Amino acid sequence: MKQNWPIKKLKDICKKASSNISQNQLDNNEGDYPIYGASGVIKNVNFYHQDNEYVWIVKDGAWIWRITLLPAYSSVIGTLQYLIPNDGIDIRFFYYSLLSIDFLQYKNGSTIPHIYFKDYAEHSLSIPSLSEQKRIVLILDRAFEWIEQTRINTDKNLRNANKFFESYLKNILTNKNEDWRKEEFQNITNKNCSLWYGIVQPGNEFNNWLPVVRPTDLTNNQYIYKKGLKLIDPKLADSYKRTTLVGGELLLCVRGTTGIISIASDELKGANVTRGIVPIRFNEEIIDFKFAYYYFISSFIQKQIQEKRIEQH
CATH class of the missing domain: 1.20.5 (Single alpha-helices involved in coiled-coils or other helix-helix interfaces)
Known part of the structure; x- marks a missing residue:
């Protein structure tokens, strides 16, 4: 940053615009112009709201503060907000400058988080000349x-x-x-393993309470740790004692991305899972849980899981 670059507030270098379009209004609309939601293009429609490049920011929901540079002749739905730079501000410089802002400091609400332009509009940025921006x-x-x-x-x-x-x-x-040797699956699981899915309605998030693993938490990572997990009221887990984790279980996704497997780390002792995940605890005198993990991610087992999924549909 140069010492002589002027400092300007965000509200002085751009204007905001809102969308009143809801996604359910688009069902029968087809065309050539893209319309975007928080996760990307929804579809092409027969209208557009912006005829120049612009930036959108997610103003509420799970994708709060996500920022994207979008093309001309396009639109966004109502959960997003247009940010359009003033004359003398390069659109790509504007976009890169927004990426440098920690918008979470302007977050309001917990159940449905949101951010208001009136709050982050006071954020200051260094703005060089247009040639320097380019x-x-x-x-x-x-x-x-x-x-x-x-x-x-x-x-x-x-x-x-x-x-x-x-x-x-x-x-x-x-x-x-x-x-x-061959063994029936139930013969190699721990006698206390119920092979049952977890909490159906985990409710709202509570800080410093009980961690729960959801299907969306299962990734290609071998282990699942406490960091980043949803925290819920422990009372909601009272009826799901049989899926309480002790650490070392295989967590099998049985809904959505069926077949994804991760291992519950030891720090998840006492935590639980939501519906869509079946914790599998093995009889360690018969099978090592790490061996079982590699077996479950093999094409041999994954093929069987996918075949069973298709049969059920």
Whole structure:
């Protein structure tokens, strides 16, 4: 940042505009112009609200403060807000400047969080001349292009590594030793394992209360930890003692992205799960839970899970 760059408040370099469009109004509307929601393009419709590039910000809900630069001849729905820079402000410089703001400091509400323009409009930014803005944008665009290409290459390498891992895993699990034996699934689980799903209605979030694992928490990460989990009123778990975690369980997703598997870390002892996840606790005298994890993520088991899912539909 240069010492002589003027400091201006956000409200002095842009204007806001709101949308009154709800998604259910779009059912029978088809056209050539994209309309966006918090997660991206909803569909193409026969109208547009903005004929120049603009920035939108999510003003309420789970995606609060998310910012995106959008093209001309497009629109957004009512949960989003248009931010349009004034003359003399490069649109891409404006976008990059907004990315530097911690909008969570302006958050209001807990059940349905939201942010108001009147609050973050007082945020101050350093604004150089238009020519300097364009120079900075050129540098940042090149940097982000490099980052994106690096991400693409990393994803490609990761896919190749996953293929190698799957091939290696398949080789181990199909070339069994003579001392391997077949067991019914119920015979290798812990006697206290109910194979049941968890809390149906976890309710609102409460700080410093009981962590629960939801299907959306299950990722490609091997372990699930407490950080980032929803916290609920412990009384809601009173009727779900059989899915109380002790740590070391396999957490199997049985709704939505069926078949995703993670392991409950030891720090989740006493936590619970929501409907859509079945905790599996194994008899450690028969099977090691880490071995079971690798078995469950193998194509052999995943194929069986997906076949059962299709049968039920």
